[in-house]
Amino acid sequence: MSGMRRLNLRTFGKLLLMVAVMFGFGYAMVPFYKAFCEFVGINQLGDKSSGIVARNTQVDESRLITVEFDANARGPLTFAPAQSSMQVHPGQMATIRYEVANQQPHSVRAQAIPSYVPAVAASYFKKIECFCFTQQTLQAGEAKEFPVVFVIDANLPKDVKTITLSYTFFDLGKTPPNAAADDGKDGGGNG
Structure with missing residues (x-):
């Protein structure tokens, strides 16, 4: 029985470690994504320093x-x-x-x-x-x-x-x- 209990505890420990790593990866993705977008020059609509202004491109401003x-x-x-x-x-x-x-x-x-x-x-x-x-x-x-x-x-x-x-x-x-x-x-x- 103790061998089975030890195996269960080891499996449980591995699962907890996996959950912690996945949480950390998801949490770290936000700054990585932002850095990647800045590097490539995409998705900067919310960045006021970029000079990009969000506007509705479906509006035909040539007609009233x-x-x-x-x-x-x-x-x-x-x-x-x-x-x-x-x-x-x-x-x-x-x-x-x-x-x-x-x-x-x-x-x-x-x-x-x-x-x-x-x-x-x-x-x-x-x-x-x-x-x-x-x-x-x-x-x-x-x-x-x-x-x-x-x-x-x-x-x-x-x-x-x-x-x-x-x-x-x-x-x-x-x-x-x-x-x-x-x-x-x-x-x-x-x-």
Whole structure:
């Protein structure tokens, strides 16, 4: 038995040594990687002394696209963009805010549907964040501000210089009384 125990202890010691060596190697890789990158001249974006400035190379700074914003409401809502237009470079991330208010004495559910002019722009207008992705619930008299974060694809045809993004906010009716109370947080369902 003592021979087997000695063998187990020796194996355990070798495994501990191996773990310590692997940890040390991983820890030492950071300065080795940094030294290698400095020597070869790569990956110096975070080094202010290198004079390299990080920028998004997918932004086409040779073009400016005017994006006009429009808002329509179907139902008891007021709905408007915070600004009527902006100019963006293709590939540049931009944000517009839309303001919506429920004019009713009860809560309502609503859904925004976008449309684009010219229609070809729809394929090149990429929304990263948008209130139009889901139904919205507005309490009685509540006003909200919703951002739309977007990028216009740099492959937008050269003849398109203006895009109109128009949203129509449709009132889907009163919020069911139990839906406002539960708000989907009853813990039941399929998880």
